[in-house]
Amino acid sequence: MAGGDGLAVFGCAGCGAVLTAAVSEVALPVHLRDTHWERLHPPLLEAGTYAVDPEPYGPPWRTWEEFGAQEAAARGIFAPSGNLSDGPSDTILLAPGDMRGTRLILERAAGYCMGIDGRDGPNLACLSCDLPVGTRMDDCGCWQVVRLLPQAIVRLPGPPERPVMDWPELLATGALGQRLSEYQDIPAGVALAHVVAAARGCPVEVVSGSVADLFGPALIALLPGREGVKRLDLAGPGLGEPATELVLVPVHPQTGEMWQPHGGGVAVPVEATLWAELAFPSHRTRLPAVGGLPTGVERDDPLPPHPWLPFRPSGDAFRYTLARMPAVLEPWLRGIYDGCSSLPGTAPMV
Known part of the structure; x- marks a missing residue:
């Protein structure tokens, strides 16, 4: 997915439909990887922003033993760290309120108790062509976030970028x-x-x-x-x-x-x-x-x-x-x- 000047607007790779508001890239939040269990969380990101997660995320999941130390180290993980994702890397993270033109895939909308936790993989589809484009999560113990699949989206022209504050x-x-x-x-x-x-x-x-x-x-x-x-x-x-x-x-x-x-x-x-x-x-x-x-x-x-x-x-x-x-x-x-x-x-x- 090619970058470009200005704010990003992400669209569907299948039909070109607009999927997001105009958003500005920020650093990946360090609090992404931990949460407070059984508590409803706010959105991971501020409205109007997005971040790129370089680590794989989502199903299928494999144990550390299945990966082996050498393959895990190649992914930047150097000590046993629980189950590891074999899902896509470089997903685009946004606040749920910045999404446009998508519908929830109901058969993939399972969760723990108060919402959706993404356990079944991509659960958002493009309204125009029905292509699965990302995963929404908002269950307790989850930061509220949407992860867009890099292979399912394209970057569309957007308005000028906001200046970086000193x-x-x-x-x-x-x-x-x-x-x-x-x-x-x-x-x-x-x-x-x-x-x-x-x-x-x-x-x-x-x-x-x-x-x-x-x-x-x-x-x-x-x-x-x-x-x-x-x-x-x-x-x-x-x-x-x-x-x-x-x-x-x-x-x-x-x-x-x-x-x-x-x-x-x-x-x-x-x-x-x-x-x-x-x-x-x-x-x-x-x-x-x-x-x-x-x-x-x-x-x-x-x-x-x-x-x-x-x-x-x-x-x-x-x-x-x-x-x-x-x-x-x-x-x-x-x-x-x-x-x-x-x-x-x-x-x-x-």
Whole structure:
């Protein structure tokens, strides 16, 4: 499927009918591969955007043993990682609301309990010619998304592309909002895997603050020891660069490129919304105020809800990410991977 300038409009490869609204390409969300079980999820992508998933997805599924280590490694998976898809690669992901001119194939609309989970393969057909073109998923425990089959679609001319925002604009416009705040354990698990790999087996000392609160317990459990300690802190637009060996930097949500430090610290990628939440936490006061409540001040009635569990990185996302790093073939990191099925300092694996 050839690319082109401007926004993308995807059409049916069988008859040329328009299948989507005009959408702009963004980076593949890192929270794609993990979910919260038995909970209804929001759309994976913002309206008006799409992303390309390079990994195979959908039936048929095969076990790790059926693939074998060599074939799995050729697909970028370097450690046992459950059942693996033998479906198509490079599917186009969109928000369901950006679809046009399709119908649901009812005999392929099975799910777990509250919607469709795509277990039977492509379940959307072109209204004009009935060609199966993609799979919609919206069941509990699934991000709401449509996956278009690359062989069943063509790219049609669209309007001019939206400009890529620079980092100051992203911060100033609030584009790094808190839309996924209750699911931030997933990008946190991905970031934790990158920190551990970047540490190269050395213990990590986290600079006090929000980063230490989030990653400190897991890093102490994963990388014990006293020798060769590497320090970890945030770096990025609006923060500058600390004098630490490891720096957590944001990944641009449109381009997927990391913010690049100029110092000597090793850059560790973090999903931009999580990075912004760690770098610029909202500060609220409960002190008495005279003359009314100014913006940002909370009332003390009722008390804000208290989480029943502390916020911790997702263990599933941590392990999934490690399995796709060539470094996991090294004995020290493979030992961490094999021993982290129940990891202190992370959210429970399911």
